[in-house]
Each structure stands twice: as structure tokens, then as C-alpha cells.
Amino acid sequence: MATIKDVAERAGVAPSTVSYVLSGSRKISDETRRAVRAAVEELGYHPRASARSLRSARTRVLALAVPRVSGKSRGADGTFAIDISDAARGHGHDEVLITDLDGVAGMRRVAGSGMADAAVLMAVEEEDPRIAALRELEFPAALLAGSESDPGMPWVDLDWEAAVALALRETAAAGHRRIVFLSSADHEIDSRRGYALHGLRGARLAAAETTAELRTVPSSGDPEELGRRLREVLSVRPAPTALVVQHLILLPHLLDEITALGLRVPEDLALVLVGSIPDDLGGRRLPRIELPVAEMSAAVVRLAIGAIGADTSDTAGEHPPHRLISPRMATGCVIGPPSEPSS
Amino acid sequence: MATIKDVAERAGVAPSTVSYVLSGSRKISDETRRAVRAAVEELGYHPRASARSLRSARTRVLALAVPRVSGKSRGADGTFAIDISDAARGHGHDEVLITDLDGVAGMRRVAGSGMADAAVLMAVEEEDPRIAALRELEFPAALLAGSESDPGMPWVDLDWEAAVALALRETAAAGHRRIVFLSSADHEIDSRRGYALHGLRGARLAAAETTAELRTVPSSGDPEELGRRLREVLSVRPAPTALVVQHLILLPHLLDEITALGLRVPEDLALVLVGSIPDDLGGRRLPRIELPVAEMSAAVVRLAIGAIGADTSDTAGEHPPHRLISPRMATGCVIGPPSEPSS
DNA sequence: TCGATTCGTCGAATCGATTCGATTCAACGT
DNA sequence: ACGTTGAATCGAATCGATTCGACGAATCGA
Numbered sequence: 001m002a003t004i005k006d007v008a009e010r011a012g013v014a015p016s017t018v019s020y021v022l023s024g025s026r027k028i029s030d031e032t033r034r035a036v037r038a039a040v041e042e043l044g045y046h047p048r049a050s051a052r053s054l055r056s057a058r059t060r061v062l063a064l065a066v067p068r069v070s071g072k073s074r075g076a077d078g079t080f081a082i083d084i085s086d087a088a089r090g091h092g093h094d095e096v097l098i099t100d101l102d103g104v105a106g107m108r109r110v111a112g113s114g115m116a117d118a119a120v121l122m123a124v125e126e127e128d129p130r131i132a133a134l135r136e137l138e139f140p141a142a143l144l145a146g147s148e149s150d151p152g153m154p155w156v157d158l159d160w161e162a163a164v165a166l167a168l169r170e171t172a173a174a175g176h177r178r179i180v181f182l183s184s185a186d187h188e189i190d191s192r193r194g195y196a197l198h199g200l201r202g203a204r205l206a207a208a209e210t211t212a213e214l215r216t217v218p219s220s221g222d223p224e225e226l227g228r229r230l231r232e233v234l235s236v237r238p239a240p241t242a243l244v245v246q247h248l249i250l251l252p253h254l255l256d257e258i259t260a261l262g263l264r265v266p267e268d269l270a271l272v273l274v275g276s277i278p279d280d281l282g283g284r285r286l287p288r289i290e291l292p293v294a295e296m297s298a299a300v301v302r303l304a305i306g307a308i309g310a311d312t313s314d315t316a317g318e319h320p321p322h323r324l325i326s327p328r329m330a331t332g333c334v335i336g337p338p339s340e341p342s343s
Numbered sequence: 344m345a346t347i348k349d350v351a352e353r354a355g356v357a358p359s360t361v362s363y364v365l366s367g368s369r370k371i372s373d374e375t376r377r378a379v380r381a382a383v384e385e386l387g388y389h390p391r392a393s394a395r396s397l398r399s400a401r402t403r404v405l406a407l408a409v410p411r412v413s414g415k416s417r418g419a420d421g422t423f424a425i426d427i428s429d430a431a432r433g434h435g436h437d438e439v440l441i442t443d444l445d446g447v448a449g450m451r452r453v454a455g456s457g458m459a460d461a462a463v464l465m466a467v468e469e470e471d472p473r474i475a476a477l478r479e480l481e482f483p484a485a486l487l488a489g490s491e492s493d494p495g496m497p498w499v500d501l502d503w504e505a506a507v508a509l510a511l512r513e514t515a516a517a518g519h520r521r522i523v524f525l526s527s528a529d530h531e532i533d534s535r536r537g538y539a540l541h542g543l544r545g546a547r548l549a550a551a552e553t554t555a556e557l558r559t560v561p562s563s564g565d566p567e568e569l570g571r572r573l574r575e576v577l578s579v580r581p582a583p584t585a586l587v588v589q590h591l592i593l594l595p596h597l598l599d600e601i602t603a604l605g606l607r608v609p610e611d612l613a614l615v616l617v618g619s620i621p622d623d624l625g626g627r628r629l630p631r632i633e634l635p636v637a638e639m640s641a642a643v644v645r646l647a648i649g650a651i652g653a654d655t656s657d658t659a660g661e662h663p664p665h666r667l668i669s670p671r672m673a674t675g676c677v678i679g680p681p682s683e684p685s686s
Numbered sequence: 687t688c689g690a691t692t693c694g695t696c697g698a699a700t701c702g703a704t705t706c707g708a709t710t711c712a713a714c715g716t
Numbered sequence: 717a718c719g720t721t722g723a724a725t726c727g728a729a730t731c732g733a734t735t736c737g738a739c740g741a742a743t744c745g746a
Contacts, residue, residue, distance in 0.1 A: 001457070003732055014696045019734055026735090029694060046455030050397040051732035054701050059393065061439070061458075066425055078421010082409055085442040094458065096404070097438045099428040112389030114344070115404075115437065252595055253627055259602050284596055346702055357726045362704055369705095372724060394702035397731050691744075700734085709726070716718090 002043040011039040022047070053114075062088045062304055063116035065098045065106060065130060067123035076291070077122060079277055080144065083297035084120060090298070091305050093117075103130045111139040118304040120144060124155075126192045140307035142300050146194040146322070154303040154320040156296050158275060160195045160246075163289045163327035164202030167244045167274045170287075172212040174335040176242040176270060179212055180233050182254075184247050185219040199246045199274070215240070219247035226250055227257045234261060234269070241338035242270040251276075266336045275327075287333040292325055299323045345386040354382040365390070396457075405431045405647055406459035408441045408449060408473060410466035419634070420465060422620055423487065426640035427463060433641070434648050436460070446473045454482040461647040463487060467498070469535045483650035485643050489537040489665070497646040497663040499639050501618055503538045503589075506632045506670035507545030510587045510617045513630075515555040517678040519585040519613060522555055523576050525597075527590050528562040542589045542617070558583070562590035569593055570600045577604060577612070584681035585613040609679045618670075630676040635668055642666045 008015040013032060020026040021036040028036075039045070053059040064084055066077055085095040096116055100106030107130050110116050118140040121130060126149045134141045135152070143155035164181065171179050181203045183189070184196035200216065207214045217233050220226045234240060245254065251273070255265070263269045265286075273288035303321055310320075351358040356375060363369040364379040371379075382388070396402040407427055409420055428438040439459055443449030450473050453459050461483040464473060469492050477484045478495070486498035507524065514522050524546045526532070527539035543559065550557045560576050563569045577583060588597065594616070598608070606612045608629075616631035646664055 001455075004734095005732080015733075016697075016735075017695060020695085023734080027694070032694080044455070046452075046457075048397070048732055049456040049458045050393045050402065051701090052734080054391070054393040054397050054703090054732080055734050057701075064440075066428075076421075078424055081421055081424060081440060082442050085409075085440045089443065095440045095442075097407075097424060097428040097440060099425050099438075100432065109389075112344075112387070113392040114389075115392045252598070255595070255598070256627065284599060347704095348702080358703075359705075359727075360725060363725085366704080370724075375724080391702055394731090395704080397702080397733090398704050400731075688746095689744105690746105691742105693742080694740095696739080697737095699736090701732105704730085706729085707727095710724085712721105712723090714719105714721080716720105 001048075002045045004045070004047070006043055007036065007039045007045050010043065011035040057114075058308075059115060059117050060092055061094045061096055061116040062301065063096050063098050063107075063110045063119040065103060065119055065121045068099065068101050068103070076277055076293075079293055080122060080297060083293050084301060087294075087298045087301035091301060093301075093305065103128075104133045107133045107139065108137065111137040117308050118142070120300050120304050126150075126194070140304065140310070142303035142307060144296065144300050146198070146324070148194070152320060154307055154322060156300040156303060156323045156325065157194060158291060158296065159324040159326055160198035160275065161202035161205065162324075163274050164199045164244070164246060165206045166202075166327050166329070167272050167289050168203060168206035168214065169210070170329060171242045171244055171270065171272055171335055172206075172210045174242075174270070175337040176335075177212045177338070178238060178240040179214050179242045179244060180240045181214065181216045182230070182243060182245045182247060183216055183218050185221045187221055188247075189218060195246075195275070219245075219250070221249075223250055223253045226253065230254065230257050231261065234258075234263070240269070242272065242335070244272045244274060246274040248273060248276050267339055270335055270338070272335055285333050287335045288330045289327045290330045292328065296325055299325065344391075345388045347388070347390070349386055350379065350382045350388050353386060354378040400457075402458060402460050403435055404437045404439055404459040405644065406439050406441050406450075406453045406462040408446060408462055408464045411442065411444050411446070419620055419636075422636055423465060423640060426636050427644060430637075430641045430644035434644060436644075436648065446471075447476045450476045450482070451480065454480040460651050461485070463643050463647050469493075469537070483647065483653070485646035485650060487639065487643050489541070489667070491537070495663060497650055497665065499643040499646060499666045499668065500537060501634060501639065502667040502669055503541035503618065504545040504548065505667075506617050507542045507587070507589060508549045509545075509670050509672070510615050510632050511546060511549035511557065512553070513672060514585045514587055514613065514615055514678055515549075515553045517585075517613070518680040519678075520555045520681070521581060521583040522557050522585045522587060523583045524557060524559045525573075525586060525588045525590060526559055526561050528564045530564055531590075532561060538589075538618070562588075562593070564592075566593055566596045569596065573597065573600050574604065577601075577606070583612070585615065585678070587615045587617060589617040591616060591619050610682055613678055613681070615678055628676050630678045631673045632670045633673045635671070639668055642668065 004015045004018050008018045013036060017032060018036050021028050021033050064081055088095045098106040098110060120142055122144045124143045124145040124147055131150050131153060143153055145155060146157035147153060147155050168179060168181060183199055188196040203216045215233065217229055220229065258265060258269060265271045271286055273286055275291040276288045277291050277293055347358045347361050351361045356379060360375060361379050364371050364376050407424055431438045441449040441453060463485055465487045467486045467488040467490055474493050474496060484496065486496055488498060489500035490496060490498050511522060511524060526542050531539040546559045558576065560572055563572065601608060601612060608614045614629055616629055618634040619631045620634050620636055
């Protein structure tokens with residue numbers, strides 16, 4: 001493979017001159033510049049990443065720590081991984097995947113060997129041990145999930161409170177008077193995941209401002225248990241006419257249960273999803289609050305790259321940037337009115 | 344961050360000695376070795392990846408080229424990305440994601456800057472331009488998909504022919520006499536995707552060896568069209584009792600259509616999936632031929648790493664290794680018998 | 687015509703780890 | 717007593733790009 005020396009020889013200049021032409025950090029005569037450019041072209045020269053980052057102490061690589069805890073589907077994680085990579089490329093960076101089962105070990109490896117300039121952490125739990133490790137290593141990072149308990153770390157998250165509130169508000173506005181909110185699962189609430197807690201808060205918010213009857217039921221990681229709760233809540237009379245769902249992992253199973261109850265969607269029961277990606281739907285058009293994956297990815301990459309310059313020294317004074325992404329209804333889907341007018 | 348020089352100073356030896364202790368490539372006395380080990384521990388020393396790979400011309404990184412064509416769901420891609428990363432770690436390698444919309448440009452970038460030692464290409468089409476680029480760049484690679492038209496490239500794929508044949512054979516063995524095989528979509532067949540063609544061949548194979556009535560219908564990327572074809576094929580009388588599906592992207596939509604026809608699964612219609620990952624199912628237990636993601640990932644990583652040493656010179660003689668993964672039924676699910684005995 | 691300034695380019699040091707001789711020192715044989 | 721062998725360690729070159737100080741030539745003003 002061609003090196004900068006080869007290019008220099010071919011152009012009849014010194015290697016440093018080639019470097020200046022490429023970086024533009026010093027003025028070079030038109031004539032020389034043309035000669036160098038031609039040599040670069042002819043040899044198909046590409047600077048070697050390892051040499052460049054050895055010298056500059058910058059790799060132009062972002063590390064993405066993928067969650068390995070069971071729970072959220074890996075499908076959404078993959079979607080994020082791809083969109084984050086795209087966003088990183090937009091800033092001239094590449095992305096390595098950190099999939100170590102021991103997340104802390106993975107962080108130590110990346111930070112220690114200097115393979116990346118910063119990390120993006122997905123699906124952060126409160127009190128995530130990786131965050132402590134990152135802080136100890138003084139490694140720049142941004143989180144893809146809100147984290148109240150960890151000030152000093154930049155993060156991005158969907159405004160789950162607003163998202164759930166919006167979904168409920170829109171459902172009520174469509175004319176539904178008896179609405180069920182199927183929130184995050186028990187175990188997610190128990191482990192104090194931000195999206196779970198904020199979703200519940202959004203439901204309370206919406207309940208306070210509507211005259212519709214609103215019942216909140218936690219979901220479950222166990223399909224059987226989820227089915228039981230669903231049957232119970234839908235058997236109340238008069239029956240609810242709308243179901244707003246935040247816990248989408250078991251969505252297909254949910255649809256099976258609804259079908260088994262003899263209910264059609266959306267004729268008998270309106271179904272509204274909160275925070276879904278198109279992949280979840282498999283070609284169906286259900287009304288939903290989108291999870292703006294591209295927007296969140298772009299934001300978290302910006303924060304991670306922004307954290308590279310800022311050292312711990314000046315972090316003391318300023319508080320790091322956070323970003324709550326506003327929810328939107330997906331375009332092209334409307335919530336239908338209840339079948340029996342109730343006003 | 345600590346360098347090898349710091350470690351050497353602290354241990355009272357030369358940097359080269361530290362290197363020899365760490366690599367074990369020369370004999371070092373117990374005493375010195377202990378001193379060096381202690382210094383490494385105390386300073387938390389980690390060799391810098393950029394320096395190491397500049398010198399050794401090895402990055403210990405694999406590039407994963409993620410497909411950006413619409414079609415196959417990104418969910419499965421994400422699952423593969425994670426499992427491939429795990430497999431790579433098992434061989435001491437990390438994984439960068441190449442998500443460039445222009446796949447060839449991405450390959451050129453990685454190969455040119457030497458950020459990775461080899462590439463893994465997902466979802467390869469026949470006549471994939473990336474393969475030509477890789478060959479021209481003499482960059483080691485392995486493909487995650489069979490490729491008859493590209494000898495000279497190692498690849499791994501599920502044996503789709505055997506998978507479809509197995510699914511049909513098992514369905515017939517469960518007592519079904521009228522079976523519909525919903526194959527890959529038109530556009531996949533037209534673009535000569537390996538899994539599509541082999542799946543069809545598997546259906547022909549199974550048809551030749553069974554007495555059951557077997558009808559093959561291509562799927563469609565368009566939900567409406569898919570619905571039309573499904574209604575048509577299920578309205579034949581006497582009605583088919585089993586549906587074997589290879590095209591899983593629109594599975595939820597498919598289930599909706601079946602429900603809309605007033606059919607229950609599996610009571611009225613047995614449903615068997617070919618090449619699915621657990622994520623596809625959302626908690627449901629449907630009989631299916633698994634897509635052995637972990638096994639395929641491990642195999643493709645082995646091939647990619649194996650291709651690193653082997654240069655084009657000796658590739659001329661030997662043909663590169665291929666690996667067809669044998670299909671298996673997922674455990675814990677059985678195909679039910681048809682409701683009206685037909686024998 | 688001579689010093690000062692500017693412009694364009696070069697040479698050498700640097701980043702951190704690896705690796706190939708070279709060197710030191712002890713033990714050994716004659 | 718002296719050369720020989722071998723074990724353990726050191727020193728220096730190397731990988732490829734970046735960057736700072738220096739240097740020669742051209743240009744300017746006086």
C-alpha cells in the first residue's frame with residue numbers, strides 16, 4: 001500500500017509537503033499542490049489510520065456499548081446501532097461495537113487501548129456500573145437514555161412523559177372515553193428505568209387534564225401474565241374502547257390475545273403505540289408515537305463528540321448538555337373514533 | 344496514560360524487555376517478569392492499539408458491512424451484528440460497522456486506511472459490486488450468504504434448500520395433505536438472491552418425495568398484493584391445512600390477513616416458519632426452522648480471520664472454504680395435525 | 687546594493703510498541 | 717588463564733503521518 005513517502009517521491013517533494021497539501025494547514029503553491037494531488041490520485045493513496053492516530057492521539061472512532069441485558073428487543077438496538085453509525089460518519093467518525101457481556105470490562109478495554117475517542121452507552125440503567133467506570137477512566141461518553149442519578153454525563157432520551165401524555169391526549173381527542181394505558185413492565189419499573197417512570201408520570205399528567213376514564217396497568221415480561229392482565233382489564237363493563245401501549249416487545253402476543261378475545265382492531269378497540277420503530281409493525285399501520293431513532297442518534301453522537309474536547313477540569317463548573325426529544329405522532333395514521341359514540 | 348516506557352522505568356528495565364514479557368516471545372527471568380508484571384498492574388498499563396497496529400500491520404479489527412438495501416428487516420441485521428461481534432471477540436478481534444449507503448465507498452475507506460484486517464459482508468447479492476471492489480483491493484473477506492457466481496470468496500449460509508425441504512417434510516409428517524409454501528418475494532427471486540432460489544429448490548425437492556399436495560406461491564414486498572395472493576390460495580376447496588412461510592418480514596401482516604379470513608392458528612391452519620430468529624415472534628411459539636445466528640456468526644468470523652493470512656497468491660490453487668449450515672427445527676414447538684383428518 | 691520580510695518547502699523529531707542484532711556476564715571446558 | 721557458549725537484557729531502527737523550526741530564494745523598501 002502506498003505511503004506518504006511514495007506520494008512525496010512521485011510528486012518530487014518532501015513528505016511533510018504532502019501532509020500540508022492534504023491538511024491545508026500551510027500554504028502551498030498551486031503548482032506543487034497540483035503535483036501532489038495528482039500523485040495521490042495515481043497511487044490511490046489513503047493515510048493510514050493507525051499512524052495518524054498514533055501521532056494525533058485521535059482515532060476518529062466512537063465506541064457503541066450495546067446492552068446485553070435481556071429485555072428490550074435486540075431489533076431496536078440494531079436499528080440504533082446503524083443510525084448511530086450513520087450519524088458518526090456524518091461527523092467523520094467510525095463506530096466500533098462493544099458487545100462484551102461484562103460491560104465494564106469492555107469499557108476498560110476500549111479506553112485503555114485507546115481504540116475510540118468517546119463512547120455512546122445504550123439502554124442505561126440507573127446506577128449503571130459502566131458509568132462509574134467511564135468516569136473513573138475519564139473517558140468521554142454520552143448516554144442514550146435519561147439519567148437523573150448521574151449528573152455530569154450528557155444524555156439524550158425521548159421525552160417519555162410527553163410521549164405517553166400525547167398518546168393519551170390524542171386518544172381522548174378522538175372521542176374515546178374509557179382508555180387503558182398498558183405501561184412498561186413490572187421489572188422495568190422496579191429497576192427504575194427512566195422510560196418506565198416517565199411514562200407513568202405522563203399518564204398521571206394526562207389523567208389530570210382529561211375527563212375520560214383512564215386506567216393504568218403495568219405490563220409484564222411474561223406473556224401468560226400479560227394475557228391475564230389484559231383479559232381482566234378488557235372485561236370491565238362498560239368496556240374500554242382504546243388501548244395505549246408503551247411496552248412493545250410483546251406486541252404480537254398482545255395482538256393474539258386481543259384477537260382471542262374476539263375483538264377487532266381498530267373497530268372494537270383502538271390501539272395506540274408509544275415509542276415504536278417501523279420494524280415493530282411488520283407492514284401494519286397502527287397509530288403510534290414514533291421513536292425518532294435518527295434524531296436521537298444524531299443528537300447522542302453530537303454530544304459524545306462534543307465531550308471529547310471537554311476535560312473533567314471544566315466539567316466541574318458547567319453542567320453537561322442533555323436533550324429531551326419531543327414526541328410526534330407518526331404520519332399517515334389516525335386514531336379512529338370509538339364504535340359506540342359516548343359523548 | 345501509561346506507556347511502555349513508564350512501565351519499563353518503574354520496573355527498572357528497558358522497554359523492549361517489557362514487550363517481551365507481555366508477548367512471551369523471548370525468555371525472561373522470573374524475577375524480571377514479576378517486576379514488569381507488577382509495574383503493569385500498578386500503572387494499569389494497556390498497549391496502545393494505534394502504536395501496536397502501526398508496527399505490526401494488524402489491527403485486530405473486523406469490518407462488518409451492514410446491508411442498507413431495504414427489504415430484509417434491520418432487526419435480524421442487528422442480531423447478526425451483535426453475534427458477529429461476540430464471535431470476533433472470541434478470536435481477540437473487535438468489530439467496526441460499515442453502514443455507508445455506498446457500500447463500495449465504505450469498503451474502499453476501510454481497506455485504504457487499514458482500519459480493519461478483514462471484512463464480513465452481510466446479505467450479499469449475486470454480482471454484488473462490493474465483492475469486485477474487495478477483490479480489486481485484495482482485501483480479505485467472508486460473505487454471509489452463499490454466492491455461486493463468486494468463487495474465490497469464502498462464505499457461510501443457511502442451507503435454505505434443506506431448510507425448506509425439512510419444513511415441508513415435517514409438515515407432511517404431521518399429517519397435513521394440502522400444504523402451501525409461501526416462498527420469498529418476487530423481487531428477491533428476480534434479483535436472484537441465493538436464499539430465494541434455494542428455498543424454491545427445496546420446495547421442489549420436497550414435492551418430489553411426498554404424496555401431499557404442495558402448492559408454491561411467491562410472496563410479495565407489497566402487503567396488499569401479499570394479502571390478495573394469500574386469500575386466493577386459501578380459498579381453494581378443499582382448503583389447505585398448513586402454510587409454510589419463508590418470507591418473514593411481513594409476518595405480522597400475514598397473521599392479520601389470516602385472522603381476517605376467520606382462520607385460527609394453529610387450529611384451522613398450521614403455520615410453519617423457515618429461517619426465523621426469536622425476535623420475529625414476539626413471545627409466540629410457532630413451529631419453525633431456526634436461523635442459527637450464533638453458529639453462522641462464529642463460522643463467518645472464522646472464515647474472515649482465516650482469509651487474513653492467505654494472500655491472493657495461494658488462493659489461485661485452493662478453492663476458498665464454504666460452509667452450509669444445516670437447518671434444525673426450533674426446540675419446544677411441534678407442528679399440530681390438521682383438524683379434519685385427511686388420510 | 688544591502689538588510690528585512692515574506693513565501694514555499696524541507697528535515698528532523700515525535701507518537702508508542704515491536705523486533706532484530708548486539709552486549710553483558712556468568713558458567714564451563716581445556 | 718583464556719576462549720566458548722548460552723542466557724538475559726539492552727539499544728536502536730522501524731512502522732507512517734504530523735508539525736515545528738529552519739532555510740533558501742524571491743521581493744520589498746531605503
